[in-house]
Amino acid sequence: xxxxxxxxxxxxxxxxxxxxxxxxxxxxxxxxxxxxxxxxxxxxxxxxxxxxxxxxxxxxxxxxxxxxxxxxxxxxxxxxxxxxxxxxxxxxxxxxxxxxxxxxxxxxxxxxxxxxxxxxxxxxxxxxxxxxxxxxxxxxxxxxxxxxxxxxxxxxxxxxxxxxxxxxxxxxxxxxxxxxxxxxxxxxxxxxxxxxxxxxxxxxxxxxxxxxxxxxxxxxxxxxxxxxxxxxxxxxxxxxxxxxxxxxxxxxxxxxxxxxxxxxxxxxxxxxxxxxxxxxxxxxxxxxxxxxxxxxxxxxxxxxxxxxxxxxxxxxxxxxxxxxxxxxxxxxxxxxxxxxxxxxxxxxxxxxxxxxxxxxxxxxxxxxxxxxxxxxxxxxxxxxxxxxxxxxxxxxxxxxxxxxxxxxxxxxxxxxxxxxxxxxxxxxxxxxxxxxxxxxxxxxxxxxxxxxxxxxxxxxxxxxxxxxxxxxxxxxxxxxxxxxxxxxxxxxxxxxxxxxxxxxxxxxxxxxxxxxxxxxxxxxxxxxxxxxxxxxxxxxxxxxxxxxxxxxxxxxxxxxxxxxxxxxxxxxxxxxxxxxxxxxxxxxxxxxxxxxxxxxxxxxxxxxxxxxxxxxxxxxxxxxxxxxxxxxxxxxxxxxxxxxxxxxxxxxxxxxxxxxxxxxxxxxxxxxxxxxxxxxxxxxxxxxxxxxxxxxxxxxxxxxxxxxxxxxxxxxxxxxxxxxxxxxxxxxxxxxxxxxxxxxxxxxxxxxxxxxx
Numbered sequence: 001x002x003x004x005x006x007x008x009x010x011x012x013x014x015x016x017x018x019x020x021x022x023x024x025x026x027x028x029x030x031x032x033x034x035x036x037x038x039x040x041x042x043x044x045x046x047x048x049x050x051x052x053x054x055x056x057x058x059x060x061x062x063x064x065x066x067x068x069x070x071x072x073x074x075x076x077x078x079x080x081x082x083x084x085x086x087x088x089x090x091x092x093x094x095x096x097x098x099x100x101x102x103x104x105x106x107x108x109x110x111x112x113x114x115x116x117x118x119x120x121x122x123x124x125x126x127x128x129x130x131x132x133x134x135x136x137x138x139x140x141x142x143x144x145x146x147x148x149x150x151x152x153x154x155x156x157x158x159x160x161x162x163x164x165x166x167x168x169x170x171x172x173x174x175x176x177x178x179x180x181x182x183x184x185x186x187x188x189x190x191x192x193x194x195x196x197x198x199x200x201x202x203x204x205x206x207x208x209x210x211x212x213x214x215x216x217x218x219x220x221x222x223x224x225x226x227x228x229x230x231x232x233x234x235x236x237x238x239x240x241x242x243x244x245x246x247x248x249x250x251x252x253x254x255x256x257x258x259x260x261x262x263x264x265x266x267x268x269x270x271x272x273x274x275x276x277x278x279x280x281x282x283x284x285x286x287x288x289x290x291x292x293x294x295x296x297x298x299x300x301x302x303x304x305x306x307x308x309x310x311x312x313x314x315x316x317x318x319x320x321x322x323x324x325x326x327x328x329x330x331x332x333x334x335x336x337x338x339x340x341x342x343x344x345x346x347x348x349x350x351x352x353x354x355x356x357x358x359x360x361x362x363x364x365x366x367x368x369x370x371x372x373x374x375x376x377x378x379x380x381x382x383x384x385x386x387x388x389x390x391x392x393x394x395x396x397x398x399x400x401x402x403x404x405x406x407x408x409x410x411x412x413x414x415x416x417x418x419x420x421x422x423x424x425x426x427x428x429x430x431x432x433x434x435x436x437x438x439x440x441x442x443x444x445x446x447x448x449x450x451x452x453x454x455x456x457x458x459x460x461x462x463x464x465x466x467x468x469x470x471x472x473x474x475x476x477x478x479x480x481x482x483x484x485x486x487x488x489x490x491x492x493x494x495x496x497x498x499x500x501x502x503x504x505x506x507x508x509x510x511x512x513x514x515x516x517x518x519x520x521x522x523x524x525x526x527x528x529x530x531x532x533x534x535x536x537x538x539x540x541x542x543x544x545x546x547x548x549x550x551x552x553x554x555x556x557x558x559x560x561x562x563x564x565x566x567x568x569x570x571x572x573x574x575x576x577x578x579x580x581x582x583x584x585x586x587x588x589x590x591x592x593x594x595x596x597x598x599x600x601x602x603x604x605x606x607x608x609x610x611x612x613x614x615x616x617x618x619x620x621x622x623x624x625x626x627x628x629x630x631x632x633x634x635x636x637x638x639x640x641x642x643x644x645x646x647x648x649x650x651x652x653x654x655x656x657x658x659x660x661x662x663x664x665x666x667x668x669x670x671x672x673x674x675x676x677x678x679x680x681x682x683x684x685x686x687x688x689x690x691x692x693x694x695x696x697x698x699x700x701x702x703x704x705x706x707x708x709x710x711x712x713x714x715x716x717x718x719x720x721x722x723x724x725x726x727x728x729x730x731x732x733x734x735x736x737x738x739x740x741x742x743x744x745x746x747x748x749x750x751x752x753x754x755x756x757x
Contacts (some may be wrong), residue, residue: 026051027067027352036101038401038440039371040066047383048331052345056338058369058383060101060328060399064153068403068439071147073121073283074102074396080114081348086370089379089398098441099379100372101399103315106285107362108394109141114193115394116178117286118144121153125217125272125277128162128176129286130185131275133158136305139288139362143300145359145397146284146444147315148277153319153326154294155357159275159286160254162187164248166268173248176217176272183252190224190243190384192212200299203239203251204259206230208268213243221404222271225498226580227264244385246270279639285395291316291347299347308343313367313386317397318350327355328397328705365391373435373511374410377442403439411435411445411485413478420522422530422568426467429478435485443480459490463497468492474725495568498530503563507577508554508595514576518552518565528567536566541576554578587617594619599752608634609748619745626679628688629670631659635755636661648677655679669694686738691716692727692754700724706736713738727753 027050034044040063063069075090076083083091087278089102107116112493117129117139131142136356144158162173164185177192186544188197192215197205210225223246231239233256239247248268249261260266260361278284289301289308301308313333319326329350333340341349342362364549365387370379383392414431421427429452436444452461454477458470466476471494478486505514516537520528536548540560544554552563558580562573583594586604590597600617603609608631611617633640640659644666651661661677665668669691672678683691692698702723710717715738722728732735742750 003044011022012445027693028348029353032056035374036100036440037374038066038116038284038399038403039438040064040069041399042102043371043382048181048349050345050349052232052341054337055341056332056384058330058332059368060103062101062326062328062399063324064151064326065324068401070400070402070662071153072398072400073119073146073285074099074106074398075121075126076113076394079127079398079515080109080112080394080395081192082108082113082394084390084392085368085396086379086381086390088393088396089370091376093379093473096402096404097542098372098377098401098403099398101328101400102370102396103317103330103361104363104366104368104391104393105317105395106287107396113392117407118142119159119285119395120146120219120274120281121419122277123220123281123653124192124217125176125219128160128178130175130178130181131286134223135302138301139286141288141290142286142301143290143359144278144284144286145319146278146715147282149280149282151282154277154323155290155317155359156277158248158278158286162270163273164270166262166266167420172576173270175542175564180249180251183255184504185248185250185255188239188241188243188247189217190248191217191243196240197238197247197249199238199249201234203254204231205237205250206248206259206268207239207242208248209242209245211244214246216491217272219272219274222269224267224714227262227266227268228262230262232258234367245562254623279411282685285358285397287361289636290359291343292318292350292355292756295321295351295354295356297347297351299343301316301343303344311342311345312340312364314346314363315361315367315369316340316346316358317361318355320354321356327358328369328399330367332384332386333364333367335384337340338384340386361397362393364447366393368393372440374440375436375442382522392450392607401439401441403437403441405441406437406439408435408443408480408485409444411478413488413529414485417432417529419526419529419658420493420524420536421468422528423468423494423495425492425529425531426465426535427529428466429464430481432478432485435480443481445485449481451481453477453488458492476732491522493522493528493568493584495570497523499565499567499570499572501563501565501572501574502686503552503574503576506574507579509579510554510556510558510581512554514552514554514563516552516563516565516574517545518550518567518572520567534567538564538566539576540564540573543576550704552576556581576753579588579729587611587615589616591617596749598691599748600745602752605746608751619743620743621725622682622741623668623744625677625681625683625687626657626661627744628683628691629658629664629679631747631751632669632691633660633663635751636695638667646672647676648672648675650676651679651716664695667695680740683747684738685736685740685742686715687717688742689715690730692750693718693721696754698722698725698727704730706730706734709738722750725754725757727757730735 030047032045036042042061044059075273093099119127145155164171180186186308207229208225209228316329329591332338369383373380412434417427432445435443455475458474476488500519522528543561560577564573595740640663643662646665698721702721704723
């Protein structure tokens with residue numbers, strides 16, 4: 001008991017020194033999501049913001065007042081086994097023992113996997129562990145979290161003793177089934193994961209055989225046996241551990257002297273004990289440091305140490321003052337959205353949210369939380385581990401629901417349509433998922449087992465399709481076999497509150513189409529739901545036809561009439577005009593409505609323009625010099641047989657339009673440049689003015705000034721002649737644009753004006 005009193009005194013002194021909370025007056029909490037995973041366990045994710053930044057926190061609140069809710073320790077299966085938190089939780093989850101939430105728990109040796117601290121379940125010692133020395137260490141005082149024999153969760157000091165009796169004297173040993181450090185005496189039993197002590201040769205080891213198999217180590221256990229081997233300093237290391245024996249492994253002068261003096265055949269006894277408060281506990285796991293006690297910060301490590309100052313992911317377990325609620329908490333870290341917390345920040349945060357007592361668990365890359373996925377019995381990851389994926393750990397803490405699976409009471413139902421219905425309209429149930437009982441235990445749903453009905457009987461069903469047969473309100477009931485799992489209110493009306501008819505166009509030519517659609521609104525301004533057969537279209541006049549899909553096709557008869565849509569006794573109409581059929585022209589790309597159709601048709605009728613082989617005129621295409629020569633030769637009816645070769649180097653006698661070019665050149669209407677005619681070149685407005693003036697002997701001077709045709713410009717007299725004969729007026733800005741290439745349509749206009757002046 002002396003050791004126990006010493007720890008109590010240390011804790012009391014430390015409490016006086018470290019009870020110094022720093023209140024975060026500007027701290028805030030913003031909930032991201034929150035929902036129950038069992039009747040006694042609620043999951044919440046929130047963003048906690050304080051002066052040092054914002055962190056993402058995942059928080060499980062476990063209400064032990066609920067008869068089906070328990071807190072348990074989760075193990076990987078072997079002492080040095082490791083699994084991810086969710087994999088371990090799922091491996092433990094079964095009917096009547098559903099793991100609904102879990103967090104990583106104790107510190108462990110990452111190189112071999114075994115726990116580093118005391119670990120016990122139902123009085124069985126799973127790992128002996130060691131308390132570190134130094135205020136900069138996480139676990140420098142013997143604190144543990146666990147559930148005591150009366151079912152009460154606790155975070156408190158423990159006193160674990162390993163004693164040896166030899167020759168009538170009792171010796172306090174250093175530990176059980178763990179690595180031996182300087183000046184220590186450790187007991188190794190067959191439960192040690194290596195099968196031998198695994199220690200170095202700088203010590204003495206004594207094998208003591210009890211004569212019967214040692215199957216477990218427990219608090220209150222006493223092992224007595226005879227010495228069978230004494231391995232002196234630096235001899236035959238490490239010692240194997242027979243399944244009926246324990247091994248004493250010691251280092252340091254006092255221990256070495258005593259152990260080397262032991263003789264084969266002598267009796268040695270060891271026993272393991274825990275203080276009464278933790279005796280027969282359901283489980284306990286040593287960890288640290290303590291963060292909060294009695295609702296105040298009580299950080300049991302140096303706040304200025306590098307470990308305590310590190311901003312990193314954290315895992316915490318806490319208990320409320322009445323010990324009826326346990327909190328599993330993870331703080332994400334080492335991420336842009338959540339940096340993590342140092343120990344002081346963590347302790348102050350826990351005080352801020354009202355946790356009475358809390359202790360730190362393994363953090364950093366180990367920090368992990370999993371919860372039961374809604375509508376499933378699988379535990380899934382909910383936090384964001386800093387390594388990008390879950391680390392395999394040796395222990396976890398679990399939130400358990402022992403509630404047996406019952407009848408289904410809720411499910412997620414998908415319906416084809418949701419809203420206000422027109423009487424006579426139908427909808428259907430398309431899927432069912434996430435079906436659970438009253439305790440959120442998952443039940444596999446089957447669509448084939450769904451039954452539909454309604455409270456008032458105004459909704460008729462056939463299979464998974466239901467039809468609204470009467471105006472009014474009713475409630476659709478969806479049952480899985482005989483158990484109602486979901487209900488929905490249904491409102492049915494006789495007609496739309498508002499009806500609008502929309503059209504993609506209201507003026508069309510014969511043969512063209514218009515797509516009509518309606519916007520039917522209920523009294524709440526939401527779209528009214530109806531079936532296709534309930535909507536009727538008609539054309540109030542002989543201008544075309546419309547089908548059930550609202551596709552209108554204009555007929556041959558021009559005129560204006562209404563297209564009318566009727567739904568549930570309410571109608572809406574839109575006037576549609578069918579234009580007269582355009583008169584055919586000589587060219588398929590020149591409609592009767594084209595601005596220059598008169599001029600082009602005049603010239604085409606006289607065969608001055610013949611267009612292209614595909615039946616087009618191509619009005620916007622630029623006119624070439626060769627085509628201009630051809631058109632002029634046709635209009636002037638020039639003799640193209642008796643011609644003189646103008647000797648243009650780019651117009652051979654075999655060229656298609658050689659004769660027309662030669663005839664026009666011989667008449668002095670066109671000429672070339674540098675011995676070339678450039679037949680494929682585009683005709684400019686300047687050259688057009690010269691050609692028309694010379695070809696048709698245009699005379700006169702309009703005395704009209706064009707700002708881009710000076711009096712000394714070579715084309716000035718030709719442009720003036722065109723203007724005098726009202727062939728051109730120029731542009732609105734007062735220019736003529738002599739260097740702009742002329743299109744075929746505009747050339748037709750100038751020709752028409754010239755021929756009809």
